[in-house]
Amino acid sequence: xxxxxxxxxxxxxxxxxxxxxxxxxxxxxxxxxxxxxxxxxxxxxxxxxxxxxxxxxxxxxxxxxxxxxxxxxxxxxxxxxxxxxxxxxxxxxxxxxxxxxxxxxxxxxxxxxxxxxxxxxxxxxxxxxxxxxxxxxxxxxxxxxxxxxxxxxxxxxxxxxxxxxxxxxxxxxxxxxxxxxxxxxxxxxxxxxxxxxxxxxxxxxxxxxxxxxxxxxxxxxxxxxxxxxxxxxxxxxx
Amino acid sequence: xxxxxxxxxxxxxxxxxxxxxxxxxxxxxxxxxxxxxxxxxxxxxxxxxxxxxxxxxxxxxxxxxxxxxxxxxxxxxxxxxxxxxxxxxx
Numbered sequence: 001x002x003x004x005x006x007x008x009x010x011x012x013x014x015x016x017x018x019x020x021x022x023x024x025x026x027x028x029x030x031x032x033x034x035x036x037x038x039x040x041x042x043x044x045x046x047x048x049x050x051x052x053x054x055x056x057x058x059x060x061x062x063x064x065x066x067x068x069x070x071x072x073x074x075x076x077x078x079x080x081x082x083x084x085x086x087x088x089x090x091x092x093x094x095x096x097x098x099x100x101x102x103x104x105x106x107x108x109x110x111x112x113x114x115x116x117x118x119x120x121x122x123x124x125x126x127x128x129x130x131x132x133x134x135x136x137x138x139x140x141x142x143x144x145x146x147x148x149x150x151x152x153x154x155x156x157x158x159x160x161x162x163x164x165x166x167x168x169x170x171x172x173x174x175x176x177x178x179x180x181x182x183x184x185x186x187x188x189x190x191x192x193x194x195x196x197x198x199x200x201x202x203x204x205x206x207x208x209x210x211x212x213x214x215x216x217x218x219x220x221x222x223x224x225x226x227x228x229x230x231x232x233x234x235x236x237x238x
Numbered sequence: 239x240x241x242x243x244x245x246x247x248x249x250x251x252x253x254x255x256x257x258x259x260x261x262x263x264x265x266x267x268x269x270x271x272x273x274x275x276x277x278x279x280x281x282x283x284x285x286x287x288x289x290x291x292x293x294x295x296x297x298x299x300x301x302x303x304x305x306x307x308x309x310x311x312x313x314x315x316x317x318x319x320x321x322x323x324x325x326x327x328x
Contacts, residue, residue: 024302047305054309065310071303076267077243078300080250083274084284084292139307144265157307164304200301214296221268229263 012059016050016067023049036204038172043197044165075140078196079221085214092184092211100188104216107192108223111136111163112231120237129237131155135163137224138195138217145225149232160195167194168201183209191216242291249274 027045034040054064065072093100112133119129130151134142139160146156171190180186183206190198191213199217203210253270278284284292 020305021302024305043301043304046302047308050305051309061310065306068306068310071299072306074295074299075303075307076250076270077246078295078303079265079267080246080253080270080274081292081295083249083271083278084289085296086271087275087278087284088289139304140267141265143307144267145263148263148265154307154310161304161308196296196300197304200297203297210297218271221265225264225268 012063013067016059016064017071019053020046020050020068020071038169038201041165041169041197041201043161043200044169047161079138079140082214082218085211086218089211089215093215096184103185103188104192104219104223107189107216108136108220108227111193112224112228116231116235116237126237127152128155130232132159133228133232134224135159136193136195137221139164141221141225145228149229161197164194164197168198171198172201172205184212187212188216192220195220239287239291242285242288243295245288246274246292246295249277 024042024046027040027042027049030045031037031040031042053059054061115132115135116129119132124132127150130149131146131153133149133151134145134156136142137145137160139157142156142160143153145151146153167190171194172186175186175189180189186205187199187202187209190202190209195217199210199213202213249270250267251270252273253268254266256273257264257266257269
């Protein structure tokens with residue numbers, strides 16, 4: 001079992017961008033064919049299938065990252081692009097402002113502090129606790145917060161993606177059980193709790209749910225960026 | 239399309255540069271997002287083309303750009319190394 005690219009005499013990193021994108025496209029096709037069942041989450045399928053190939057081929061993580069660095073850069077560009085739906089939906093905030101601020105603060109603080117306290121109770125190392133705190137913000141932001149407060153960005157990346165997948169897969173069922181039918185409320189809840197992966201899921205439910213999820217994701221990213229460094233300083237972790 | 243992508247990346251760069259120059263603990267891409275929001279407010283809204291490129295980026299490339307971070311992390315690496323170590327078993 002050697003690197004598949006080396007058979008063809010190619011540098012190892014050249015394989016992984018097309019591999020990731022093709023597998024993502026295939027996962028999306030499968031997702032659409034399953035009538036967009038939350039269980040067939042395309043991001044989860046992509047990570048699982050690419051991960052399996054990397055394990056079987058024994059590819060070092062550096063070679064993989066060199067190949068997909070452009071894709072990783074676009075994660076930040078997509079965060080910048082969120083200003084566009086945010087600007088277009090600002091007028092929808094009118095009349096809902098107070099309720100949404102309440103939902104945002106509750107959702108954001110719950111995900112930060114529940115994570116922190118569970119980690120502290122489980123006697124996790126300071127570095128793990130710090131890496132866990134920003135997990136509900138979108139990946140580009142959470143990794144940056146983690147680096148700034150002295151956590152390990154790579155661990156935060158894994159935790160952030162897990163948070164996103166759990167929210168995108170389980171969130172719709174929880175919202176159904178709680179009889180939340182309002183698309184604005186469903187979208188906002190998914191966006192605040194589980195960032196971009198759940199926002200992509202909310203866009204599948206409806207355009208309005210998607211816009212509100214995008215709004216929830218941006219607002220939560222900002223609040224998390226402000227609250228986490230402050231909370232870490234006040235609680236004297238790390 | 240490339241012009242709009244360039245505009246978004248310029249704001250991303252400005253955000254990173256501003257945060258780094260000011261030395262504040264705030265994510266650069268988020269700062270770029272706020273700069274773009276201000277720009278859109280001053281200009282009275284995004285052009286149709288920018289809206290199109292932005293939503294394509296968020297809905298398609300956004301979720302597709304998540305896999306690199308967890309797959310190339312050290313945690314995933316140690317898990318992969320363990321699998322590699324026992325790979326002779328299967």
